[in-house]
Amino acid sequence: MKTLVADSKEKLGKGKIVNDFSIQVATVNGSGSQSSNNVLMRSIFQMGIPVSGKNLFPSNIAGLPTWFTIRVNKDGYIARKAEIDILVAMNPQTAIDDVKALTPGSVCVSPVELKLDAIRSDVKHYQVPFSELAAKASDNLKLRKLLTNMIYVGVVAELLNISHPEIENAITKQFEGKAKAIDLNLNAVKLGREWAKENLKKEDAYTVEPMDKTQGKIIIDGNAAAALGCLFAGVTVVSWYPITPSSSLCEQLIDYLKEYRIDKETGKATFAVVQAEDELAAIGMSLGAGWAGARSMTSTSGPGISLMSEFAGYGYFTEIPTVVFDVQRVGPSTGMPTRTSQADLTSTYMLSHGDTKHIILLPGSVSECYELSLEAFELAEKFQTPVFVLTDLDLGMNNWMSDPFEYPTKPINRGKVLDAAALEKAGKFERYKDVDGDGIPYRTLPGTDHPLAAYFTRGSGHTEKATYTEKPEDYVNLMNRLEKKFNTARQFVPKPILSQSKDAKVGIIAFGSSHFAVEESRDELKAAGINSSYLRIRALPFTDELKKFVTDHERVYVVEQNRDGQMRDLIALEMPELATKLRSIRHYDGLPLDASFVTEAVIREEKK
């Protein structure tokens, strides 16, 4: 067995490690480090090297510790990497713990006065007089604090050999149009860079070299991507109540709507947004708007989903289209509001009292946040029911590299809506009658100028003609048709994505933000001699492909980010005869999933 010192010497001495490492910047929340970290990440991205950025932040506005991690990976792996290679320890509160957590041979950039070299001798330290340099950057004390962040960008850029023109480009983009801010920040970067060049001797292996792997790619967070999906789906009514981590979905949507959805001829908005008084009202407004014919949506996180329960059942039972986003965070209760989770799955699937089942979409990437948002509106109107889009904090709030999004290929389809002409032609209208045999009835909108158009929407028992009923046969008829409609939906929800390996006995099932960690893990497993196939579920209810996948493999690992193995349970519930094949891999500490967690869990089980 190697000693730690030997290991670190080996790592430090093995020459260059190019485009394959992670940087963690530890700062204080509210210190303005977000822009610096974006500049650092973007400049590497612009050098053509795949990157991803994750912000690990507290539920706090200012003062508590926050960490930003940039993963640089030449092979394009963009999941979290658990191990930190380069630490920028700017936060005195956490510096000692941060540096203690490093593996031998890592790098630590820190303010000289913290004397972190005294704590770990098996780490390569670069100690920088940040206060002195900041004093040179500005006379203004408040600005000095902000510019310190850009100084570490300069130091890191010099150490890693990040091209200066790309830093300039990233700063120009970050502070678009603000010439003074651009100058100040560029100057601070230069101060750091020049000081590092003159005073630091490069004694670690990490470096970047230009590649061509990011040409034409975008960087975006999942909430912005979902907002774009809503924008291009033609959303017209948006109601929301602020809650972390979903707020930025509606906030970014509002920005896009103001920019692109003001009618050029009339100057009038083609949308309406309301910040509701709570989530009960938010979903109420979105259902009211859906009922009256708008493409409506609301967005929330776990606690909001709990509050929406009653109206979710109403929407299901009375058949009103709307789209509900749940950007999941750690629960139950307030939980950990700024940490990621996939634990709302079962409760949302059956949200509300009574026999209720909802269509749920599960995007696994930022591009799917966009595509499945578009699809959610189509499905909501096609099936006249609330459709839930479940993402999570990791997908929603972190920066992901992606191919650019595609313009929708299908025209907007508003579903089975009868206008006055159609009513005239039909000669009759029964709101809840299954005319076509697919369980999906026809609806009319208030304001339709025809004597047959009106009907009464009620959450109480209703007949096919939408009149009140307590008759057993009417209720059973209605519930059976709703079930039929739900089963029809199985053919129309997004199908799972299958990646089959020939002769693989091991199958892996995952969904949502686990995707990139699972992809990376499959490569690690392959290297360890375990061949695996992979099915990524993108929607509930399940489709036929899932059953086939479980049937075709000897052991199936269901990877998910919750304690109870909720997806595993839902699969077992639907196909109990296959349940013994299912193994559960559950990650639920609030941090994004990383490949090694999956790899180790599978290897442990496979070697039994």
Add this chain to the structure above:
Amino acid sequence: MTTSAPKTNRIGLTLADYKGSPSTLCDGCGHDAITSQIIKSFFELGLSPHQVAKLSGIGCSSKTPAYFLNQAHGFNAVHGRMPSIATGVSMANHNLTMIAVSGDGDTASIGLGQFCHLVRRNVPMIYIVENNGVYGLTKGQFSATADLGSKLKTGVLNELPPIDLCGLAIELGCGFVGRSFAGDPKQLTALIKAAASHKGTAVLDVISPCVTFNNHEGSTKSYKYAKEMETPLHELGYIPFFEQINVEYEPGSVQEVELHDGSKITLKKTEHDYDPTCAINAMKTIKQAHIDKQFLTGLLYIDEQKPDFTSLLRVGEAPLATLPEEKTRPSKEVLKEIMEALM
């Protein structure tokens, strides 16, 4: 015997065209009297039923939209949450005339929050509270509008003060606040019609006795009590914009208020000499009436200047609900522009 054709209104419809299904409420229920006045008012206003959306929450009062305007779309929401539904409907289609019926439990207890925010936003609609001080469907528990000291049939005394929905609405900036009584059809129809002409939320708190659970001695929401105690602040009249009526009044005896659509409300003064255009005066009058145990009815407050929710949304004439794809889906070039900015 000769039969004359039934009377028609300005759009050629008869009173029957404004009716709903038969009521399933108790005989003599105040709510049914209000339903009749809604039917009469909408008939006389000559509104197209299919351009109306009728909404309610849960409770006896909330059943009543089924009993009027069969040709209008109806929405029976969950308990206390009708205001959010109404807000959404209004956002989707602001051309609809919206009438909501709620109760004192639905509005002042479980739905108080949503009621407040609806009023604060000034969502254009008529909001009638059929106020009887008790829960009927669950058999007679007190609601939050029950007067201090009033008694349940079982003898239970209410020890909590009532929430005055009119006072609350004025506090929240409501531009049309009236209080009436199910047993005063003349005043009630004038208020309903004027409310329909108002651009914004119009709150009508109508005392509507519950004949089964709150019509006994000791109740302050019984027919007997309301009849004896009702004190109209003025004699109310309504002149629709489509009728050119000029009535001669003794100078200073009548106050006229012009409503948004050009209709007028006339307030013939009583000994109260009440001016409903002053919020401070209205609040004071409401407070004083509580102290004096008076049941004041009429138009408590009116402000025709306050912008309604629709105008704050800055939307066009056409309802958002039916905008065509070319208005709601930005072009391919827009997506390209957004993508390039993210590269």
